[in-house]
Amino acid sequence: MQVQVETFTVHKRFPLRISRGTTTGSTNIWLKVQQDGIEGWGEASPFSVGDRPQTTETLVAALNSFIPELEGLSPLDRQQIEAILQDSQLPSAARAALDLAFHDWLGKKVGLPLWRLWGLDHRRMVPISVTIGINTPEGAKARVEDWLNYLDVRVLKVKLGSPEGIEADREMFKAVQSTAPPDAVLYVDANGGWSLSDAVKMCDWLATLGVKYVEQPLAAEIALQQLPQLYDRSPLPIFVDESCFNSGDIPVLAGCVHGINIKLMKSGGLTEAWRMVHTAKALGLKVMFGCYSDSCLANSAASHLASVADYLDLDSHLNLIDDPFVGSTVKQGCLIPNDLPGLGVQKKSS
Known part of the structure; x- marks a missing residue:
């Protein structure tokens, strides 16, 4: 080899x-x-x-x-x-x-493509979310419009946890919601940017606005100590990302979160991602797949396993101007792997 x-x-x-x-x-x-x-x-x-x-x-x-x-x-x-x-x-x-x-x-x-090798079913695939980064209200509105002009957007993940505080978060979120399609589904990811008291306030507020879940509300280094308190108080489901790298991290989180974000770069690949899916579901947790600055190569790999996930955030390659690869494609808001063998990824023709 x-x-x-x-x-x-x-x-x-x-x-x-x-x-x-x-x-x-x-x-x-x-x-x-x-x-x-x-x-x-x-x-x-x-x-x-x-x-x-x-x-x-x-x-x-x-x-x-x-x-x-x-x-x-x-x-x-x-x-x-x-x-x-x-x-x-x-x-x-x-x-x-x-x-x-x-x-x-x-x-x-x-x-065989991996999804076929594993016997998975594309019809169970949920739409991917597209990400709106921290911005001014005007900038956030413009970013939503950019996505709407580019893609059939059905789900928006809104990044909060602004260094300017939760009032800035609220103003930005309201701007996103006012610009998004009326039937759009909204998630929130704070990337550990809130204190416990701010997380409680924001979860209470966001729940009144129809948000489906909040991801990583607390910093990873304090999450294990404070997540139980938020879990007991929050009207919204709590997911973790930075607090969960692999299957060994899941059991200790099971009593204080509702779901985990699996990323191939954190887990170490598809083999461990499968273990995480089985571990999480055995413990009654929801599963989402996410990404970092991954190209179409890594996101196509994740898409082969995506039909077992409850939520999907595999949009990083859609925001690249020079992705060298082609593979899975977005259809009706879902990232669908093709029928080519393996990952189904090819190099773009120059």
């Missing part, structure tokens, strides 16, 4: 501002696994949560140092590879790139 690591840079059509900062683009990793004349593709995108930043440089270095561990193995040797990965310190996004490439290779080997 041969493994190649390349980087590619993508730029956002519209910068995305959340409570922790603003992003305008990223340099991601395109990983290729080759064996028996078949090439499987994976992606790693950098992200930072708390004291666990995963930069492009650290991901590339980690992958290059790990590749010799795979010498003599095949993409079919998943149990052996899993054991090696468990003993390594490979960052989760680097594991995700490898895992996606192995899945892509397997699908191409047997000539």
Whole structure:
């Protein structure tokens, strides 16, 4: 098995501002696994949560140092590879790139798309949300209009947790709601930007406006201590993102949240994402899939598993002006994988 690591840079059509900062683009990793004349593709995108930043440089270095561990193995040797990965310190996004490439290779080997290999049903797919970053009320209105001109928008995720405080959040949310279609579904993601008292106030207020759920209202470093209090007080379902990386994080959260956000870069790929789905559902929790600055490659991978999710936030590639890949496409608001084998992702023709 041969493994190649390349980087590619993508730029956002519209910068995305959340409570922790603003992003305008990223340099991601395109990983290729080759064996028996078949090439499987994976992606790693950098992200930072708390004291666990995963930069492009650290991901590339980690992958290059790990590749010799795979010498003599095949993409079919998943149990052996899993054991090696468990003993390594490979960052989760680097594991995700490898895992996606192995899945892509397997699908191409047997000539089936992953969703078909897993026996999943597209008719169970829910629409994806599109994201409105923190902005002024006027800027938020303009961003909603941009999305409406670009896509059949059915669900909006509104980023709150503004450094200017919850009054700024309220003004921005009202601007979004006034511009969105009357039948649009609205979610809120605070990215840990609220205190407990502000979270209680905002959940009470947002519940009167028809919001479906609030994601990561409290910072990850205090969430475990304060989520039980919010859980008891909030009229809205509470989801967590930054507080939940993998299946091992879920049991302790089960009594104080209603759902989790699974991201391939956090989980380490589709293999662990499956474990998280089963763990969460066994504990009575809802599941959503999200993304970072992922291209169509990683989001297409997530779309193959998307029919088992209750909510989907896989819109990052739709905000890129120079995504090098094509794969799953949006139909009637849903991100639908195609019938090509593996991930169904191809390089755009130049």
